[in-house]
Amino acid sequence: MVEPVVEIHLGRAWIDQALRADVAQGLVSQPKELPPKWFYDDRGSELFDQITRLPDYYPTRREREILEREMEVIAERSGADTVVELGSGTSEKTRIVLDALRATGRLRRYVPFDNSEATLRNAAAELAAAYEGLAVHGVVGDFEHHLGHIPDGGCRLVMLLGGTIGNFPPASRKDFLAAVANAMAPGDTFLLGFDLVKDLDRLIAAYDDPEGVTAAFNRNVLSVINNRLGADFDLGQFEHEARFNAEEEWVEMWLRSRCAQRVTINGLGMTVDFAQGERVRTEVSAKFRSENIGPELAGVGLTMERLWTDAQDDYALTLSRMVG
Numbered sequence: 001m002v003e004p005v006v007e008i009h010l011g012r013a014w015i016d017q018a019l020r021a022d023v024a025q026g027l028v029s030q031p032k033e034l035p036p037k038w039f040y041d042d043r044g045s046e047l048f049d050q051i052t053r054l055p056d057y058y059p060t061r062r063e064r065e066i067l068e069r070e071m072e073v074i075a076e077r078s079g080a081d082t083v084v085e086l087g088s089g090t091s092e093k094t095r096i097v098l099d100a101l102r103a104t105g106r107l108r109r110y111v112p113f114d115n116s117e118a119t120l121r122n123a124a125a126e127l128a129a130a131y132e133g134l135a136v137h138g139v140v141g142d143f144e145h146h147l148g149h150i151p152d153g154g155c156r157l158v159m160l161l162g163g164t165i166g167n168f169p170p171a172s173r174k175d176f177l178a179a180v181a182n183a184m185a186p187g188d189t190f191l192l193g194f195d196l197v198k199d200l201d202r203l204i205a206a207y208d209d210p211e212g213v214t215a216a217f218n219r220n221v222l223s224v225i226n227n228r229l230g231a232d233f234d235l236g237q238f239e240h241e242a243r244f245n246a247e248e249e250w251v252e253m254w255l256r257s258r259c260a261q262r263v264t265i266n267g268l269g270m271t272v273d274f275a276q277g278e279r280v281r282t283e284v285s286a287k288f289r290s291e292n293i294g295p296e297l298a299g300v301g302l303t304m305e306r307l308w309t310d311a312q313d314d315y316a317l318t319l320s321r322m323v324g
Contacts, residue, residue, distance in 0.1 A: 004124040004136035062315035075100040080157035088112035091123035159191035166286035186324025207242035215240035229267035
């Protein structure tokens with residue numbers, strides 16, 4: 001087994017500084033808002049992994065359906081010997097990709113990129129052990145700051161699965177896609193997952209499960225602030241809420257204050273007042289229309305070569321290429 005290499009660009013000081021800035025700004029905004037990246041401490045990553053297995057959470061199953069059906073074609077079209085996975089998480093679906101590339105005889109390297117060091121290290125060790133001779137070079141970093149640290153070399157298939165692209169509002173999404181394109185070399189390809197617009201009831205059910213796992217995941221952002229910034233959020237006084245914004249065509253997740261309350265955040269030296277019923281937005285998850293995806297990718301210099309959907313047209317995977 002080739003021992004994995006893991007680069008750390010998210011030290012404790014960097015994380016705390018970024019969290020302090022986001023909380024200080026977000027909790028004085030109108031409406032109050034917290035970025036979804038702060039869901040994902042180790043506990044948040046575990047909860048999200050549980051969400052992907054829930055009966056009503058269709059994106060993971062639909063994406064897997066497409067990967068299992070089309071990955072041989074994707075591997076051939078990409079010509080890749082290296083897989084770069086953004087937001088790699090537990091790397092569960094990664095094996096479908098690695099198996100297809102190994103079958104071509106080209107697979108040489110896997111580069112997981114994630115903001116959870118523990119999750120990345122566990123996945124990197126498992127995959128290095130499972131794929132003899134595979135070089136695993138992990139990068140612990142933040143999408144908005146550390147894409148430039150992704151190692152170059154070889155012919156790379158960059159991928160962002162799970163519909164994560166929907167967490168970026170349009171302006172931020174364009175900036176992020178441009179940053180990904182800037183980190184790619186001519187000939188590299190980009191495999192990207194998009195959740196598609198569909199029936200409202202099914203959308204909301206995917207973000208508000210009766211078991212309460214999504215609610216616990218949503219409230220975990222408050223636990224992160226408690227643990228890292230010495231806040232005294234009472235998680236039981238905030239209720240999970242999911243709603244669909246028809247104008248923007250995205251699902252929004254909110255935390256609604258059950259009562260009038262004051263929260264102290266010692267690490268920031270600030271107090272925050274919440275009115276009864278006041279909401280804090282913690283996530284947007286945009287839903288896409290197939291005809292709009294190609295032009296959006298073209299806007300940052302990526303040429304879409306193929307788009308695949310599952311049998312129910314719930315979800316799409318696209319393969320685009322950086323042309324020199």
